[in-house]
Amino acid sequence: MAKQEATSVKGFEYLQAELDQMKQEGTFRNLVPIESEQGSKVQINGKEVIQLSSNNYLGLTGHPRLREAALRAVEQYGAGTGSVRTIAGTFSMHKELEEKLAKFKHTEASLVFQSGFTTNQGVLSSILTKEDVVISDELNHASIIDGIRLTKAGRKVYKHVDTEDLERALKETQDYRKRIIVTDGVFSMDGNIAPLPRIVELAEQYDALVMVDDAHASGVLGKNGRGTVNHFGLDGRVHIQVGTLSKAIGVLGGYVASTRTLIDYLIHKGRPFLFSTSHPPAVTMACDAAIDVLLEEPELIDKLWDNTKFFKQGLADLGFTTGPSETPITPVLVGDAALCHQFSDKLLEHGVFAQGIAFPTVAKGKARVRTIVTAQHSKKELQEALDMFEKAGRELNII
CATH class of the missing domain: 3.40.640.10 (Type I PLP-dependent aspartate aminotransferase-like (Major domain))
Incomplete structure (x- = not known):
């Protein structure tokens, strides 16, 4: 029996062309599977990293x-x-x-x-x-x-x-x-x-x-x-x-x-x-x-805001631009989409999961790594994250 060759359904070439363009521009992103419970740290690709991208503000998922x-x-x-x-x-x-x-x-x-x-x-x-x-x-x-x-x-x-x-x-x-x-x-x-x-x-x-x-x-x-x-x-x-x-x-x-x-x-x-x-x-x-x-348990909200203050101040001291944020959502503004995603990837290499966000989620030219601290984070974890932000930011000349 002759070997059957794989075939693809025609009709989506225009979508593939757009995806290929995104890959060329450095804005195409794969989904990142988390291999553990959601928390202040998560496991990605077998490695434990500090989580700064979830909406789990109070740690209630667990x-x-x-x-x-x-x-x-x-x-x-x-x-x-x-x-x-x-x-x-x-x-x-x-x-x-x-x-x-x-x-x-x-x-x-x-x-x-x-x-x-x-x-x-x-x-x-x-x-x-x-x-x-x-x-x-x-x-x-x-x-x-x-x-x-x-x-x-x-x-x-x-x-x-x-x-x-x-x-x-x-x-x-x-x-x-x-x-x-x-x-x-x-x-x-x-x-x-x-x-x-x-x-x-x-x-x-x-x-x-x-x-x-x-x-x-x-x-x-x-x-x-x-x-x-x-x-x-x-x-x-x-x-x-x-x-x-x-x-x-x-x-x-x-x-x-x-x-x-x-x-x-x-x-x-x-x-x-x-x-x-x-x-x-x-x-x-x-x-x-x-x-x-x-x-x-209102103390969880108190801890959230205490951590927020600590992390925002740390980012400001390092020279990052965080915009008008008044809440635990703290964007680290980069501007260029491709550079933003490089920054996110570099952070992950160093042990921090903080996703880059670019157009169409935000306007063109306003890409950012959006961070969200939680009540689960310890000050030690947040300081480690700040150290990694400094390291990645300097490597890419963002600060």
Whole structure:
């Protein structure tokens, strides 16, 4: 029998050409498999390295209380739920988690989605029509941008954290039925905090709604990690709060916290909610346990901020540029995408896992190695990481 030659399906040559161009420019990246539990150190290619790229702010991915809750849930309820929430997939544990989240966020009700990304898509695509307008910060997360694209609403983009430009947009949109201002609470690439007090003042002045995506503020800012709304003392004045259960909370999913009216509406109209199987028992019960940890172990948040201060100061002392960051997200700005990825690779060689981020995640010419310290890191680990940043930075003439 003749040897059968491998064949490839035709039709994707244009995609391969783009990939080849990325490889030529030094911007093509392979996924990096981690071979251990997520923690302050992880194993990559058989080598233990300091982890500075995860969103595991408080170390909850491996917290004993979350592990135990997940194991108990599997033993009691099994591996999955077998249905979407609106048919047969709502278990008592889902309702209990949502009630706990609403109380935690100081809102009437909450609803859990499969991810933070689908939460933003589900909320925005459900509540807006061509009679309405969205007013969005230019650096909002991709999930907000995609959620806006799914609506037929008008759209205005205001300059990043520029409340004067926001007011201009509000003045220009007074003929719409409803206006909604949407902003990240903490911006995921720069680590700065939205000027929420002024945004809320303008919304009240111009009769607009406010929606805040607190993905990187949940578990980080506010009392017990309640987020930017609580951080600024604005409880009850922000209409919609969105957050994730996959960053500081340590598990998976997203949620929206708001009025009973909005939550009931989303149950009937939110397409990601309506057409996705509900969270499995282990995820649901681990998220529930995470809220308890936030309430009962606030020292984790204190440790997070202590580590953040130490690491930021260390980077500044070395001469790195870290931009406007005010949170544990600290970008080390490089500019050129290829150089940024070389820097990331060099750091990994020296024992630090800190991923380079370039276009299209950030604008061209603004590539950076984004670092996130956690409550799990020791000062010794952070100092070792700073030493490696200095070594790699000097080798590549970044500092």
